[in-house]
Amino acid sequence: MDSAEYERKIAHRFAAFDQDGNGYIDRADFDAAAARLLAEFGTRARCDKGQALYSGAEAFWQGMAGIADVDGDQRVSREEFVGGAVKRLRDSPERFAEIARPFLRAALAVAGGDGPTGAAPVAAVERALRVLGAGADVAGVAARSLDTDQDGRVAEQDAVAAFSAYFTVIAPDA
Numbered sequence: 001m002d003s004a005e006y007e008r009k010i011a012h013r014f015a016a017f018d019q020d021g022n023g024y025i026d027r028a029d030f031d032a033a034a035a036r037l038l039a040e041f042g043t044r045a046r047c048d049k050g051q052a053l054y055s056g057a058e059a060f061w062q063g064m065a066g067i068a069d070v071d072g073d074q075r076v077s078r079e080e081f082v083g084g085a086v087k088r089l090r091d092s093p094e095r096f097a098e099i100a101r102p103f104l105r106a107a108l109a110v111a112g113g114d115g116p117t118g119a120a121p122v123a124a125v126e127r128a129l130r131v132l133g134a135g136a137d138v139a140g141v142a143a144r145s146l147d148t149d150q151d152g153r154v155a156e157q158d159a160v161a162a163f164s165a166y167f168t169v170i171a172p173d174a
Contacts, residue, residue, distance in 0.1 A: 056103035063099025
């Protein structure tokens with residue numbers, strides 16, 4: 001892959017986190033993502049699912065900051081993301097999966113997840129992906145591909161694995 005393609009992919013992944021488009025990833029981006037998910041699914045912030053989502057967003061932010069906030073200013077610049085986060089995430093996708101897991105688990109619950117796997121309906125996962133910034137065409141394909149056992153639901157383990165792969169594999173077809 002040439003450097004222009006690599007930069008394009010990194011920029012796209014950075015933009016997925018930079019929810020407000022201010023050029024930095026910070027706590028507010030994670031809070032905004034949580035708020036939009038709650039609004040989309042009509043879930044109150046003060047209920048158990050809402051609190052779990054905000055707690056998951058905070059844990060995710062803390063993990064991201066621990067990996068990427070090199071200068072300690074409580075925000076991750078594009079340069080920090082490209083220079084540090086991507087390399088560290090690529091070197092340790094399991095760590096990234098674990099910092100994302102609480103947020104993803106709570107997001108699936110808000111989207112109607114239940115049972116031992118926390119699986120949520122594919123259509124609800126598609127809605128969640130759109131709310132988080134994926135285009136309608138990408139969200140639909142992604143949600144359906146997450147249903148690995150084709151039961152119409154997306155399980156936590158599949159969501160975590162796919163999320164980790166998307167953000168840690170910077171390859172020509174990723």
